Amino acid sequence: MMKRLLPISSLLFGVALLLAGNGLFGTLLGVRSAAEGWSGRTIGLMMSAYFAGFLLGTFVNPRIITRVGHIRAFAIFAALASSAALLQGLLVHPLAWLLLRLLTGICLVGLYMVVESWLNAQAEPSTRGQVFAGYMAVNFGGLAAGQTLLALYPVQGFELFGVAAMLLSLSLVPVALTSVAQPTVTQAPHLSLRALYTLAPVGIAGAVGSGLALSAFWGMGPAAAQQLGFQGSGVAAFMSAAILGGALLQLPIGRWSDRGGDRRRVLFLLTLASAATALGLFLLPLERSLLLLGGMFLFGGLAFAIYPVSIALTNDRLRPEDLLRGAGSLLLLHGAGAVLGPFLAGLLMEWLGPTALMLHFALMLGLLATYAAWRLWISPQGPEAHTPFQPMVRTTPAALELIAPTTEDTTPEAGPAA
Template sequence: MNRTIAPVFSLLLATSILLIGNGLLGTLIPIRANIEHFATTTVGFIGSVYFAGFMAGCVLGPFLVRRAGHIRSFAALGALAAVAPLVHALTVNPVAWALMRGLTGFCFAGLYMVIESWINERATNATRGRLFAVYLVVNFASLTLGQLMLNMASPAEFTLFALCSILTSLALVPISMTTSDQPAPIASTRIDIGAVFRLSPVGLLGCLVVGLTNAPFWTLGPVFAHDSGLDVEGVSFFMTAAILGGAVAQLPIGRYSDKMDRRRIILTLSLGSAVAEAGLIAARGIGVEWMLLLAGFMFGCFALTLYSVCVAHTNDHAGKESFVGISSALLLAYAIGAVVGPYAASMGTERWGMSFIFMFAAAIHIIFAAFTMIRMATASRGASRRGGFTAMTFPSTKPVPPELDSRKAD
């Protein structure tokens, strides 16, 4: 294992530092916005702008990396990303915050692109599975730690924003000082949404659904928890519970999906998500903290694992040469949903209250479950090239691209 990790240790270290800082910032922004009495629709819009910037970064990032190289691109994007938290602290203005969140989304799309393409090039068919498992552990552990660091100081103060900036800056050091050779230039990829939809309607729409439902959770979940009576510590535990739910459920769900038509698992996860969302609404009404945490954990188990199964289902129908193009299309579908979801959910909260965040998500999951049932009844399974499931990080930041899929040949 040491021989597997050693060539990419600096990359994993940079990933960990970045995710701790970005995980902290992602929860800190809505809490501070709530303290500053931003309207819920404003908070939702700010979250949508983050994902719009992220989508732009996914499209434009390869051009930047091809022009400047991996290390210089990483340094430039990291420096810009480190500026944003400081601007949030210095200028409490919704327009400035939206611009900075868009900048953060753009930068982090490029940063993750550099790290993941680099890790993949250092991996071989013999080590990719183990390396990917380590990468997942780093992701989950770092996101969890970022949530818990919210308790280190008051969100109303400068301290936590400065800490986010410091962590982002520190992540530049392992990459800048690495002795590992840079990977080959990123190849351009043609994105054909229509072709992927014809290949797997359930898989593509599933990724859109994940964007529509999970992005409001990442953007407005802290506001929901705080409005439900939790203090800052309780909010951090609520977000941590959801992340742990997603982490714990990934591999068991993947193993089951390898043994049957993945659409059955997608259907189960969609319906389970709707039940968990109803549980969150009920727990809010009852006002018991442990019920909120339990419902949050169950939401993580179902909703935060749906993306991985949708990606696996889509790739079941594709040849290895199509993995990169398919991933780009699925990522774009997710990003479109993530841009629309937070703002759409926040608009409903003005009339129906904070519970609408999960009413909105439950309605979408139920509609998607109905669509999946129709497809199961009218379309054949058609998975003759079925491959093994590979767990993926749920897209709080971005889904892991198929360059890290253990089924892909070097």
């Protein structure tokens, strides 16, 4: 596998630096904003701006990349993102941070899009799964590594903003040195929501629900940890526990979902267990405890699998020619849910305190579990699982072709609505 990844190793190294910087930056902003005493709704709105920018950039950035080329576009996005990091260290104000988070979201999705389109163009049909697996490993590893950097300097200072900006800028170096040919960027096609809902309503609900829950984790998790009494390395441990859980448990959960049967039952049990774990963390007095970190590991392992299971479930019900369009639509739905998640969680935290983040998880995923149970009740028979599960985090349209199953791996007809 390492031999096959060698030609794109410079791209993966650039991604590792990028994700380490972005992982540190997002956590730093959550902790610093909580330390500044900003209200939950203010923090939530500011964090939602990042996901709004991420969603907006999905539509805007392909034109920029096509116009100036991959390396120049990467340089533009990296320069803007690192400048935004430095400006947020200089301008500590909610409105300034909201606008800069919007810009950062646009830039980050552009950076991911450049790298993922390169990976997609370079991956041979026989190695696409391995390339995507390597890319996902770099994703989880980079995000977890970024959390550990929070302990280097006090969050009240400027130093950590500089470290984040440096990593975002350095990600340009291996990308600029790559000899990989630049591909053509294409915008992922989309399946109409009405058609998608007719075929896979539970898949749609899973994409939206996971967006609502996990964006709140990324956006409000650091602030909640800081308000629960964690400092520096403690906040990093809180975030890393969930990230590592998501990295380690996705594959066994995915294999379970691949064993045949209706994946709606897997999604129902998965969301029910995630909601129950979050509710337990909300009800039990676990502040600054190892039990809380263990609970976050379990929650991350369960919740991070909801989105990829939803994609596999939807693919079970689509015709081969509709797989890429269906994945593109689910990506947008997940992004729409992600825009709302931090703000809703911030409101709950303002009313009920930092542990209300767990209540937000429980409510969003509990509603998803209830909907899945209702669909199983009114339509008990559904297609058996036949599409291979792929561990993943939310990606961009450029990577969808890497994970879209081939027609040989799928049945020729769409399954019934379920």
